[in-house]
Amino acid sequence: MRTLRGVRIVTWNVNSVKQRVPRLLPWLDERKPDVVCLQETKLTDDAFGALLDDELHARGYEAAVHGQGAWNGVAILSKVGIEDVVRGIPDGPGFPDPEARAVTATCGGIRFTCVYVPNGRAPDDPHYAYKLEWVSALKDMVEAGPEAKVVLGDVNIAPTDDDVFDPAAYVGSTHVTAPERDALASLQALGLRDVVRDRWPDERVFSYWDYRAGMFHKDLGMRIDLVLASAPVAERVKAAWIDRQARKGSGPSDHAPVIVDLDEAPDGDIGPVVPPPSAKPAKRGSHKLPQSP
């Protein structure tokens, strides 16, 4: 366990950990996070272990995985211990059966809940009602947890219109509707702070860009991958940023990792808040909608 350097925590929807191994392992070596929450692993627990156990152990990680074949799947990797693992949301909703969308563990004294919130598909789809029920059940579980906690992952909800490249492009779609935003706000009302938005209140900050139509190149994305921290954790944040570098190059996920560095001293001077140069988001500006030919 690190006691002097603080703790670096991450959430990253990797969109198939099997396909992402060539990006994930070098990224772990480069960024050296202490706790990594992964979503859309798309592997059973046995397959995850066969693929990654040796590579992770060699890097000092223990893993708590909750997966299934083909779809969904979450995992927490930790260098600072991993205890009291809970898979899924006990008594939570399913479609119709429970899906592998949450895993919770205590790492370095903080309770981490790694989530992959259901997509919802469309506001009139049964998956949309399931999504709202799922977030409500998540809130109940998190509320019953300890004081020092972080809920992080792909929440599939853009908290505000500032979190999408153009609100007009999403009218009638999921991820931006009032009931979804209300459900997210109810979760945050437990005292969870959106630490990336807190750090970049007026900046254009996205975590997901569609693979198609050069959306990443044009920086037309959404911010749907969040790190929500309770006060004892949020007070320790010394940097919070989205690693757009990991979205570049060949074979990326369509999501970028969200990185949060916590200072070790809960009540000490946290010093200047300065991210790496590559982390500075572009200034918010006007952007055209993608046009159909």
Place this chain on the structure above:
DNA sequence: ATGCCTGAAGGGTTCAGA
């Protein structure tokens, strides 16, 4: 074209993702 990529499963195509 109104799902423009990508991944998975299963089968030469379809579904799902946000």
